[in-house]
Amino acid sequence: MGANTRSPAVVLGLCSFTHDSAAALLADGELVGFVEEERLSQRKHTKDYPRQAIDWLLSEAGLTAHDVDTVAYNFQPLRYLAEVPAAARLALATGTRDRALHRASGFAKVAYRTQKRLQDLGRRFPNARVRPVQHHRAHQLAAFASSGWSESAVLVVDSLGERQTTTIARGLDANRPTTRTLEAINDPASxxxxxxxxxxxxxxxxxxxxxxxxxxxxxxxxxxxxxxxxxxxxxxxxxxxxxxxxxxxxxxxxxxxxxxxxxxxxxxxxxxxxxxxxxxxxxxxxxxxxxxxxxxxxxxxxxxxxxxxxxxxxxxxxxxxxxxxxxxxxxxxxxxxxVPPAPGDAGTAIGAAIAAHCDSGNSKGIAGVTRSCYLGPTYPDPALDLSPWPGLTQKILGTETAEFLADQLAHGVIVGLFQGAVEAGPRALGNRSILASPLEPGVVERLNATVKFREPFRPFAPMVVAERAKEFFTLGQEAPFMSMASPVTEATRQRIPAIVHANGTARLQTVTEWQNPFMHEVLTAFGRITGTPVLINTSLNVKGKPICGTPDMALDCLANSGLDALLLEGRWITK
CATH class of the missing domain: 3.30.420.40 (ATPase, nucleotide binding domain)
Incomplete structure (x- = not known):
């Protein structure tokens, strides 16, 4: 997009250099996309500069680095410095005296490093203003804007954001969101x-x-x-x-x-x-x-x-x-x-971008954030070369893909699913998932031991069509992003105990036709076949690896785990 035609308000929000690097792009308030760098780089929780995420976002918008007006970063360096004199109080107590000087110097060094990072970002985007955003404000705006509500309380609890560890705020108008912090707790209470x-x-x-x-x-x-x-x-x-x-x-x-x-x-x-x-x-x-x-x-x-x-x-x-x-x-x-789909630090890339957009005086509201979770890259028609994975074969499915997948699951097949846009946040929500029937004997043991390679006590989350959730779960509200543990009904204990953890709960995902039409169709078909519209849904990865963001990552997961098959954009791939 040329200099004379580009959008007058392009804001790049970044989480980088700490952990869970991610990027989000707003063009005149419209969310172009959001993706965590690990989904593209294959390095879980990476702190690297999110180069691949940024390249994808700019390509999606038809922009270059020179077209970015504002880079919004998810920390403010000067706020770290406030802890330097505050750390002196630790010297007054015997139990903390030995840490006072080290704590003060540590916060000062982080402030300096954060300032250097802002300067580095300025060099990468020569026409942009680099704007640091207070960390908890970025969390607050990401959560509240995603809710779509006109007003709510906003509670942020994390390890550390500059000095803050816990804030209580009030959010107003998710279309043009503002949050006002009413109370805050500072480190070392974390x-x-x-x-x-x-x-x-x-x-x-x-x-x-x-x-x-x-x-x-x-x-x-x-x-x-x-x-x-x-x-x-x-x-x-x-x-x-x-x-x-x-x-x-x-x-x-x-x-x-x-x-x-x-x-x-x-x-x-x-x-x-x-x-x-x-x-x-x-x-x-x-x-x-x-x-x-x-x-x-x-x-x-x-x-x-x-x-x-x-x-x-x-x-x-x-x-x-x-x-x-x-x-x-x-x-x-x-x-x-x-709870938004990306409540952790990665999601502050969205919140920082929203803060910069709203503070700029731009009259346009925020769009594309409310209840959105499928925000990353898509691969609608990948040209698959299976030669790096000997033994994998593929066939193209027809229009009855959802019915076919439901039937395979009903017969005990464990399937990786790769469709549509990459999910935001730590949970697979039906686009980068491993699916299995909760009715299959020994399914939890098999998933942990041969597919995910993780501890045998780890539970697996269920997904259910939203309109029938009350038959199986007693949460009493929708849970679209698999972020809430719900008690279960007696029918669930009797019919699908595989999805009930030892504490009597299940980390639930309710699926509507609006949110994910394909998964809603699969669940409905599975319910028609088995009488139970509930599937096990876990992320498409193995322990220690990030969720598969690209087709190659998904094919690696199939080839190197106990998955039976992979459904990748209408292609049924088996080994």
Whole structure:
């Protein structure tokens, strides 16, 4: 697009250089697309500059780097500097004195690095203004704009955004969204930090495998360490406080322990990844999860009190804890709860772009964000060369593709599905999924052992046509993005126990014909064949790999896992 015809308001939103790199593009307020770099680079949680994501977005819009007016980045460097003098207070207490100087220097160094990153972005986009956006504001706007609501409370809970770890805001007008932060909690009070520290202590990767700990929690007894976590993470009238005698203040340098000797002595030694699980590990996970749920419900009640709203949007990394979200819904604090498809840091690329667009004075509202999750690249007619994967064969299906797929699933075939645009966020939502019948004996064991190559206690999420969800789940609201754990009905326990986790819940996805016509057709056909319009839906990947964003990644997944077949844009590929 030439210089005389390009859009007068092209905003590129970025999450980069930290983790979960991603990019979003707004052209006059219209969302061109959004994609996480890992879906294209095959590097899970990559912090690299999202080159491939940006190249795709600019190509979609017919633009070049010279056409970008604003680059919106999801952190503000100066806000880190505010922690430098604040860290001095740690020197006044014996238990934290040794960390005060290191903490101050760490925040100062991150501020400097963030400023250098802004300068680097300016060189990459020579005609653009580079605009840093406060991290929690980016989370707030991404969540609220996606809801489509005219007004709601917005609760963001994560590990760290500059200094903030938890914010309560009120959102207004999702068409031209604004959020006003009413209360904030600063580090070192961080629920995400605590959860990550215990995840690492239990032998899994912090920032990646917290979901594994959440699943393990259902197998333990929270009572064993309940009093410990009640002391370590104490609720206050306006939020919570983390006891430094268990979890010392964060230092943004390597080599500093995230928990104290007292915590280790009162619980267990650190588990190595190859060590067998013991009851103490299960009980520690259970107590951590239980306390997280209690604090999240407490924060939700506080959000309702200070905003007066009957609706809640959730954002931040802790919002991916679907069991906690389910507990908030069960507490009946709000009439409806919403979690966007990408509540973690990747989604702040969208929020940062929205902030820059709205702050620019552009009169146009935001479009293409509300309830949208299929925002990445498509490959509608891929020219497949199967020679790199000897043994794979393909055939082209006709117009009855959904009926064919439903029949295969009903006969016990485990199928990878690659169709349409790449999903936003950490969940596969029917475009990059592995599908299986929950009626098949031993399906969970087979999926974990031979397809996903992951721990045997990990559950699998169900997807159901929205109009029949009440027959199987008691959540009481739609769950389009698989972000909420729902209790199940007795019919579910009897007919499809494979999708019920040990805690009696299932991470539900409700599918409407509007949201995903093909998956709705497949579920309807499967229900017609079996009487149960419910399928197991897990992401198209194996443990340690990102969700497959490209056809080649999907073919690798088929060739190197226990998948029976792959349905790739109307092509039935088997081995």
């Amino acid at each position: 629920l995400g930090y605590v959860y990550g520290a215990v995840t690492e202590h239990l032998g899994w990767r912090r920032g990646d495998e917290e979901g594994t700990v959440m699943a393990l929690a259902a197998l333990g007894d929270p009572a064993r360490f309940h009093s410990l976590f009640a002391r370590a993470v104490r609720t206050t009238q306006t939020g919570f406080f983390v006891d430094p005698s268990y979890f010392p203040p964060r230092v943004l340098h390597g080599g500093f322990a995230r928990m104290t000797r007292r915590f280790v002595d009162d619980t267990c030694p650190r588990r190595q990844p190859d060590e067998p699980l013991q009851d103490v590990h299960r009980d520690l996970a259970a107590a951590l999860q239980a306390r997280t749920e209690e604090v999240m419900v407490h924060l939700a009640r506080r959000a309702q009190l200070v905003t007066g709203s009957r609706r809640l949007c959730l954002g931040g990394g802790v919002a991916t804890n679907c069991v906690s979200v389910g507990r908030i819904i069960e507490a009946d604090v709000f009439d409806e709860v919403f």
